Amino acid sequence: MSVQTQIPAGAAMTRSASAGGPPIKMVARDVKVYYGAKQALKGINLEIQENRVMALIGPSGCGKSTFLRCLNRMNDTIENCRVEGLIALDGEDVYGKNIDAVQLRARVGMVFQKPNPFPKSIYDNIAYGPRIHGMATHRDEVDEIVTKSLERAGLWNEVKDRLREPGTGLSGGQQQRLCIARAIAVSPEVILMDEPCSALDPIATAHIEELIDELRENYTIVIVTHNMQQAARVSQKTAFFHLGDMVECDDTEEIFTNPRDERTQGYITGRYG
């Protein structure tokens, strides 16, 4: 693992840089990822602002999910995967020697495309994380975390009378909110979402999007989405990935009304590049 802290020349353009904005929660500097001999990311530079939603968009295979997984070292589990460059959380290298990947993933949580509740009760789905991280030992403490997490995820009213029922018995949209509640339960600082709504109907999607907007107050969110309108609706910053490069990162409004790069324009308007 080589750690490089300098920003290489010719990095992708980022207008309205961090100056004056909210503090930077996570930083990527010249991040390169290889799956075996194949290079998936070609040197990504990106700053993720605190209490903001950043959307990562781009065609399939552009590297946006790979990048997302670098942020909490989910790529560690993939054989042949090599990550170079620097990824820092609050200024600390997440690939550093003192960082425990499990602890890191408690601070940087993740929600996946397909809702994946544990085959356990609704209650235990939420309680599992806080228990194994030793955040709560007494029954009362666990109860409180479960209630709060479900409330924050906007699911409490729908499930409060059936906490002992299996999480898998909920509807798809409810399951996804359960997964978000599960991610919240361990008090993360950053939540990564990989296409969290692609398996949901428009109403369930609206609930999740509303939730994302509320969660922004307390968390930093990075979301990968193929749905341009969703990126436009939920995010404040949008980064466009293409063939392993980060082409353009800017205020979401700018990206969707006046993108600078031809490739961004081509992608979001559905034209041949």
Place this chain on the structure above:
Amino acid sequence: MRTDHIVRSFAQELQRLANLVTQMGGVAEAQVDAAVKAVARRDVGLAAQVMQADQRIDAYERDIDAETIRLLALRQPLAQDLREIVSALKISSDLERIGDYASNIAKRSLALAQVPVVRPAVAIPRMGKLVEQIMKDVLDAYTERDVAKAIAAWERDEDLDDLYTSLFREVLTYMMEDPRNITPCTHLLFMAKNLERIGDHATNIAETIHFLVVGAPLRGERPKSDGSSFAVVSPESDDKGAGHAA
């Protein structure tokens, strides 16, 4: 320069929308031209035609409104496509106003044709010519997506304002000279004001074209020289009429 949409029907619909705007612009341009001619030639028949044809412009606006709403709802356009659609909506509403002003000029020409010619009337064709030139350039700029041409037209609106201000003073003087001039001069004044407003809508369109092509609003204050709001024309000070005190 522009690559094609993967969904071809979307590209065709956008093209159709732009064509509608161009056609509407052509009709509005012809309306202004005919209205000014009706004044200059005291042609009552032509004036009636202009008033009648305003419906065509209104119909274009309704078509463009409907098409715009349909595209927004069904295509959820972004970036350049979004600007294209919003611009069509804005331009059509400017053109509709231009049509109304042309129609009003035609209507007033009927009244003007019933009284003897007053000399300041010659300024109307002069203003009309300038307005038509600005409109033509702005509409060409839209068809060609030519920002430089749009900006050049935008700047020329200043000349129109100058013409209007000088006409305003002249007309007031005429009215003071002879009360019988008041009726025709008042109509002339409104016509000139209408032409000046048409120029303003043309500059709006130029600004929209800038937004459409560049993606950012046209910055900077447009050179304004319509001083008519401040114009005061007093009778000669040696005038004995006590009631004329300004």
